[in-house]
Amino acid sequence: MANEFDPRVLFAGAMRDQTLDYFFSRSFITRMDAAEVSWSHAANSRSRLAEALTGPSLMIEADIVMRGRDPKEPIMAHPPDTDSDITLREWLEGVKEYGKGIKLDFKSMEAVSPSLVLLQEVLTEPYRPVWINADIFSGPGGQIGPLQRHTFLSVVTRLPSHTVLSLGWTTGWTAGTDNPAQKHRDKRISMPGCGRSRSNLSPQKDLNKITGSLAVLLNLTKQDQTWMGCCN
Numbered sequence: 001m002a003n004e005f006d007p008r009v010l011f012a013g014a015m016r017d018q019t020l021d022y023f024f025s026r027s028f029i030t031r032m033d034a035a036e037v038s039w040s041h042a043a044n045s046r047s048r049l050a051e052a053l054t055g056p057s058l059m060i061e062a063d064i065v066m067r068g069r070d071p072k073e074p075i076m077a078h079p080p081d082t083d084s085d086i087t088l089r090e091w092l093e094g095v096k097e098y099g100k101g102i103k104l105d106f107k108s109m110e111a112v113s114p115s116l117v118l119l120q121e122v123l124t125e126p127y128r129p130v131w132i133n134a135d136i137f138s139g140p141g142g143q144i145g146p147l148q149r150h151t152f153l154s155v156v157t158r159l160p161s162h163t164v165l166s167l168g169w170t171t172g173w174t175a176g177t178d179n180p181a182q183k184h185r186d187k188r189i190s191m192p193g194c195g196r197s198r199s200n201l202s203p204q205k206d207l208n209k210i211t212g213s214l215a216v217l218l219n220l221t222k223q224d225q226t227w228m229g230c231c232n
Contacts, residue, residue: 018162019059019101019129026099028058037101044076046086053098059129060095061103064088066110074115079107088115092122101129103166109147112155120160130163132156137169 023029029036040052043062052060067075068082075084076091095102106112136149156165
């Protein structure tokens with residue numbers, strides 16, 4: 001079909017400018033190719049972060065929630081975990097000593113605002129790859145509700161223009177059940193908030209739509225701003 005989604009195009013588009021330029025200019029990669037950028041995932045503990053920082057990966061991904069007890073603060077954990085041996089502040093302090101990029105996956109709306117304050121306070125180096133991810137739409141089989149999209153999009157307007165917004169939808173698969181796959185891929189999906197630069201994000205403004213076998217937020221409005229759609 002004409003609008004068939006190609007994840008290679010999406011990934012290359014999301015990485016084509018700031019992220020690749022950053023690693024290429026520092027000789028971390030030998031060519032402007034997203035395939036050369038290696039990842040470490042779920043670096044949600046001190047040991048996992050240390051392994052990622054000293055290993056070959058160029059991008060480090062981790063999850064953020066609010067601690068489930070006092071003192072309440074953003075920590076590195078993936079639901080259903082509500083505690084961790086490392087806070088976001090400690091995590092960022094560790095990262096800033098290395099020239100690696102980061103992808104922060106927000107799992108609770110409560111953690112977003114204080115985390116963005118910490119991010120800009122601790123990581124002051126311009127142009128370091130910083131990707132911000134959140135599932136802001138309900139997808140096929142998703143068991144956990146998405147973050148409130150209008151609230152999330154209004155909060156991230158304070159981010160620097162080089163930040164990549166990696167916006168997705170909840171998904172899930174359960175053995176032995178009728179998992180909605182093809183019908184969701186072929187259904188027209190309307191995604192409010194698509195195609196907006198961060199400086200123009202507003203719940204009150206008209207909202208564009210992207211349709212296709214998978215709907216993605218990949219409509220650039222400025223050369224120095226990047227949207228990325230994903231399915232987690």
